[in-house]
Amino acid sequence: MTGRRQEIRERNRRSLIEAVLDSVAEKGISETSVSEIIQRAELSRGMIHLHFGGKDNLVDEAARYSSEQYYDGIYALLETTGQTGQEHIEMIVRGDLSEAILNKKNVSIWYAFRGEARNRAAIAAFSDTRDAKLRNLVFNAFARIAKEYGTEHPNQVARDATHGTLAMLEGMWTDYLLHPDSFDRDEAMRIVFRFLRAMFPEHFDLSGALLFE
Amino acid sequence: MTGRRQEIRERNRRSLIEAVLDSVAEKGISETSVSEIIQRAELSRGMIHLHFGGKDNLVDEAARYSSEQYYDGIYALLETTGQTGQEHIEMIVRGDLSEAILNKKNVSIWYAFRGEARNRAAIAAFSDTRDAKLRNLVFNAFARIAKEYGTEHPNQVARDATHGTLAMLEGMWTDYLLHPDSFDRDEAMRIVFRFLRAMFPEHFDLSGALLFE
DNA sequence: TCACAAAATGGACAATCGTCCATTTAAATC
DNA sequence: GATTTAAATGGACGATTGTCCATTTTGTGA
Structure with missing residues (x-):
């Protein structure tokens, strides 16, 4: 053997x-x-x-492993949905706020490492390269959506929508960190989509119905 | 003497x-x-x-002091502006993203304590009561704005706008934490207002002009 | 089955941690 | 200026930290 x-x-x-x-x-x-x-x-x-x-290397490795799992989870979800911009965005938002990804353990780990990120180059480093991939994915989805509106600068709109959406999701994670028991997943999702609907009224208008079938 | x-x-x-x-x-x-x-x-x-x-008490006290300074800074800003909902919101967003409040030192401190919040009751506790005050302030401002739109549930709209705005600001802080040197204050502000303008087109339409005079 | 080597063990080690108190310093009161 | 007393000092202390290696265990190939 x-x-x-x-x-x-x-x-x-x-x-x-x-x-x-x-x-x-x-x-x-x-x-x-x-x-x-x-x-x-x-x-x-x-x-x-x-x-x-040494211990430091192990901790760095654990941080790397943890973030890898997060992104793998998101990417796996994207395989299960259609290829339109709207579908991608909806899936990423749902995934990011789902029990499987946004839970007490992950949040604790994530914020613990974040707190050390500034003083530990290794932890900050991998977080970046991975983050860039997700950001790019979201941007492409929004860019496809924005083009349909015939606005003057669709890429600019897509850039802002990407930045804003990811920022809001980050904020929802913080909410969960500080109030894990009173946090309401559906409310968080509803709010994100309310903002998106305000920006892209022809796309995310149905999202509420889609989300809760 | x-x-x-x-x-x-x-x-x-x-x-x-x-x-x-x-x-x-x-x-x-x-x-x-x-x-x-x-x-x-x-x-x-x-x-x-x-x-x-003991050391733990000192650290708790330092965390309390730091958050006190943050909120005092925000409240001081509110004294310098008008009393309309829009003015309040604009001032809070501007303040939260200003150099005086959102800077390397504050971000480092804030996230370091956040990382420990889950395991240190004292740190989580005061953060909450203070946060509730700011949240209430933002909500009242949005409620005044929402009522002018004659929507069905203005308080619901205000609630969502509050939650979404504060979440997005949180996310901007995270951006700053991870990329302090490439972070663009004006862009962050523009994005927040773009989202707000999408939700309240009659109120935040001029904000860009107001912000950069 | 035996010899070899890779893997795992667990304690020794110096360094550092936070606490605490006997002593010293200096402001306040007479 | 002498006395009182609150404040500050700095080192001793046991506990705990992370590292490292001599020793033991155990899977592998002859």
């Missing part, structure tokens, strides 16, 4: 990463110590140094 | 709080140790325990 060794090795690596994420979500970054991590992963103290060369 | 004693005492207390904020802004929460704080404040090790009973 070949590859068993590497399989275990990989499983342990993964365990460490997930132990970090669990700990960050539950106790915060400042209480996520080496002792805490190895206890959760049920591995020995030396493993962190062996697999990642 | 009476009160000199208390004056020094108060100055030292303040020094400690500001040392925490400086350190959090520059090095992050996890590197803000007792040694770091007293070195910046140029005070002795025992002062933290003497004045605040």
Whole structure:
């Protein structure tokens, strides 16, 4: 039976990463110590140094892994819908506010890392390249929509709509962070689409009906 | 000369709080140790325990102080403008995105504390009560505006506009956090008003002109 | 089954953490 | 100027941090 060794090795690596994420979500970054991590992963103290060369690298890796999961989730959703601009936008908004993506654990992790982003180049770096891909996707969708309105500068409109929409979604995440129990997903979605409908009255007018079937 | 004693005492207390904020802004929460704080404040090790009973209390106090400053800044701005709903909204948006309030130091501090909010009740608590006041202010302004449109449910519209606007501003702060150097204040403002203009075409149509005189 | 090597262990280590208090400093009162 | 007392000092303290390596375990190939 070949590859068993590497399989275990990989499983342990993964365990460490997930132990970090669990700990960050539950106790915060400042209480996520080496002792805490190895206890959760049920591995020995030396493993962190062996697999990642040190705690900082492991934490960076965990942050990378976490953001990868977020974007993979969004991209997977896009596969399940049509190709019109409106459909893309609706799916991204729904996905970003869905239970699968916007939940207590993810929000805790995300904001914990954000808080450290400014002082940890590695954490800020990957967040950027990934973010650019999503932003581009949203922009293209809005650009297709904006062109249909025959406005003077459709790309400018699309740029603003992209910026505004992503900013509003960010803000909804903050709402959820601060009030996870009173947060209302449907309300958040309704508001985003109310703004979008105001900008593109011919496109997002039906979105409410589509969203709640 | 009476009160000199208390004056020094108060100055030292303040020094400690500001040392925490400086350190959090520059090095992050996890590197803000007792040694770091007293070195910046140029005070002795025992002062933290003497004045605040421990490091955690001092950090909580610093977070409270910082958020107090933010809201005081916003409220001060509101004193300098008219009383119409539109004027209030414009002033809050402008203020929230102004250099005086949205700058590298404040953003660093704000997000550092946010990252810890979930695991530190004290930090989450005061943030809420203050936030509620601002939210109420924005809501009242939008409610006055919405009523003029003769819509079916003006309060619902105002609620959504409030939620959406504050969310978008939050998102702009995140943009600034992640890209402080490429962030464009004017663009951020333009986008917020573009969304508002789409919702209230008779009110925020002139805002662009008002903003850049 | 045995020898080899990769992987995992767990404790030693110096460094740093936050707390606390015996001592010193200096403002306030007489 | 002497006395009182609140404020400030700075080091001792045990606990905890992350790193690292000598040792043990265990899968792999001969």
